[in-house]
Amino acid sequence: MAQRRRLRPNRMSIMRCLLTCALVTAATLALLTVHVLPSFKAPSYSGAKKLSKRWDVSKKELRWTQELAPPQLSKFIAFSRSRKISQLGSSDRVTSAEFQKLWKPPPSRGFVPCVAPGSSYSSPGQSRGYFLVHANGGLNQMKAGISDMVVVARLINATLVIPKLDKNSFWQDKSKFADVFDEEHFIASLVNDVKIVKKLPPEFAKAKRAVKYFTSWSSVEYYQGEIYQLWDDHQVIRAAKSDARLANNNLPPEIQKLRCRTFFEALRFAPPIEALGKLLVDRMKSFGPYIALHLRYEKDMLAFSGCTYGLSQQESDELAAIRENITHWKVKEIDPSEQRARGYCPLTPKEVGLFLSSLGYPSNTPIYIAAGEIYGGQAHMADLESHFPILMSKEILASEEELRPFSMHASQMAALDYIVSVESDVFVPSYSGNMARAVEGHRRFLGHRKTIIPDRKMLVHLFDKVDQGLLSEGDKLSDKITEIHRRRQGSPRKRKGPISGTKGRDRFRSEEVFYENPLPDCLCQLSSSDL
Numbered sequence: 001m002a003q004r005r006r007l008r009p010n011r012m013s014i015m016r017c018l019l020t021c022a023l024v025t026a027a028t029l030a031l032l033t034v035h036v037l038p039s040f041k042a043p044s045y046s047g048a049k050k051l052s053k054r055w056d057v058s059k060k061e062l063r064w065t066q067e068l069a070p071p072q073l074s075k076f077i078a079f080s081r082s083r084k085i086s087q088l089g090s091s092d093r094v095t096s097a098e099f100q101k102l103w104k105p106p107p108s109r110g111f112v113p114c115v116a117p118g119s120s121y122s123s124p125g126q127s128r129g130y131f132l133v134h135a136n137g138g139l140n141q142m143k144a145g146i147s148d149m150v151v152v153a154r155l156i157n158a159t160l161v162i163p164k165l166d167k168n169s170f171w172q173d174k175s176k177f178a179d180v181f182d183e184e185h186f187i188a189s190l191v192n193d194v195k196i197v198k199k200l201p202p203e204f205a206k207a208k209r210a211v212k213y214f215t216s217w218s219s220v221e222y223y224q225g226e227i228y229q230l231w232d233d234h235q236v237i238r239a240a241k242s243d244a245r246l247a248n249n250n251l252p253p254e255i256q257k258l259r260c261r262t263f264f265e266a267l268r269f270a271p272p273i274e275a276l277g278k279l280l281v282d283r284m285k286s287f288g289p290y291i292a293l294h295l296r297y298e299k300d301m302l303a304f305s306g307c308t309y310g311l312s313q314q315e316s317d318e319l320a321a322i323r324e325n326i327t328h329w330k331v332k333e334i335d336p337s338e339q340r341a342r343g344y345c346p347l348t349p350k351e352v353g354l355f356l357s358s359l360g361y362p363s364n365t366p367i368y369i370a371a372g373e374i375y376g377g378q379a380h381m382a383d384l385e386s387h388f389p390i391l392m393s394k395e396i397l398a399s400e401e402e403l404r405p406f407s408m409h410a411s412q413m414a415a416l417d418y419i420v421s422v423e424s425d426v427f428v429p430s431y432s433g434n435m436a437r438a439v440e441g442h443r444r445f446l447g448h449r450k451t452i453i454p455d456r457k458m459l460v461h462l463f464d465k466v467d468q469g470l471l472s473e474g475d476k477l478s479d480k481i482t483e484i485h486r487r488r489q490g491s492p493r494k495r496k497g498p499i500s501g502t503k504g505r506d507r508f509r510s511e512e513v514f515y516e517n518p519l520p521d522c523l524c525q526l527s528s529s530d531l
Helices: 002-035 071-086 096-103 137-155 182-187 221-234 254-268 271-285 300-304 313-325 336-341 349-359 377-385 410-422 434-445 456-467 475-485 505-509
Strands: 111-113 129-133 158-161 195-197 208-211 238-241 293-294 368-369 426-429 524-527
Touching: 071 524, 096 456, 129 137, 129 377, 137 158, 137 221, 137 254, 137 410, 137 434, 158 238, 182 254, 208 221, 221 238, 221 300, 254 434, 271 410, 300 313, 336 456, 349 368, 349 475, 426 434
Parallel strands: 129 158, 129 238, 158 195, 208 238, 293 368, 293 426
Antiparallel strands: 111 524
């Protein structure tokens, strides 16, 4: 008995020692998790406004995550925190080198915006008349079209009337220009380029006007010749459509710079959109570095493209009916298998999940879904969510009250997605549509922020092999996908010209869109002495 009593203190000492070691180890791991991994703070969005005082997260009162966050966000905050703790030492933990590989932007090689007019650039000349513009399409198609029409107004010595936005598109958005863009900023920014008025003066309401569908991808000579001559018989010229009416390449340098000044600087979003967009960015960044995923899997996209992979027969029939009933969609009969095999279809949510996992992003990566309503809802999102549970959207990050002023207007909701996408640490589009091109170009303009462009044709080939059992998920698939996309991450390069062998209109269609890559026209490389 005496011997047993003498042993107890030794056992207690050992237990205390083990407990102390465990606590020290846990504390060390926590410190490493918080401090070892570097963070990359992207430059703030150029047009963002300061938030009102009630959103000042620097105050000593409760942070927005404790007091002001919408209720639907609280479960994600708790989930994110618990996941970070529970996964210490798990496969989701990345080393500093891996973190750099996943999140660090590509080298900008000294390229910076250079869009200021040259010394020979003159103020707008004597106006010959008024220029009306009907911008067609969705938000980014209209934005590009308006930028081109600003150039046209200068070329034909016109006074530009604030453009009318498309109210008859698939989205039936009734927004006016000032609802989406900062009208005063737009006018002031371009005061030395074109004359702009908010409305056509009443005395010109019944003036003789020419309504024109400008030829697509036109040159300066077309506007200064054929279109300029319309002033001989008309006081007002109206552009019935605005999209792709100016060539991508071979235009004078000052014209290209004006396009960039308009698209990337003058067309700032309306102050209420900028303020909420900045707030959404702040809330996303509270989770750490994040991916903005432009998941182009909405009903209109699938109906237009004829892509039905992974859909039920009932869903496929619904999309075919939509395509048939929209008269200005010219192509009605589409082979969905051929579309997908050629890389013409958006990646499905399931394919996106496999793609990002194969690139090495851990499952606790925060992802912002920049999209409208996903076709099929949760049924099609489940596979992506199984890979990446922290899926955010404007509807989750903002309260119903915050979103109410914008929720019935597709262009304004798209503008919120645009801001969060431009400011993301990594941007990934599932399809190369107008939004994807505009955001990619803006991120290049702001310093070549990391933008991963999926090679859809190659990915579909690999994913089909996985489905057929010829290739398994894991290191081999990951290595193949990583290698394919090693040079598709937003590094500086010159804009691509037409595909060899194409002719006529197809030659212009095959070119990389001007606003998708403003190099070399609007970006200049600093010399080594300037760096």
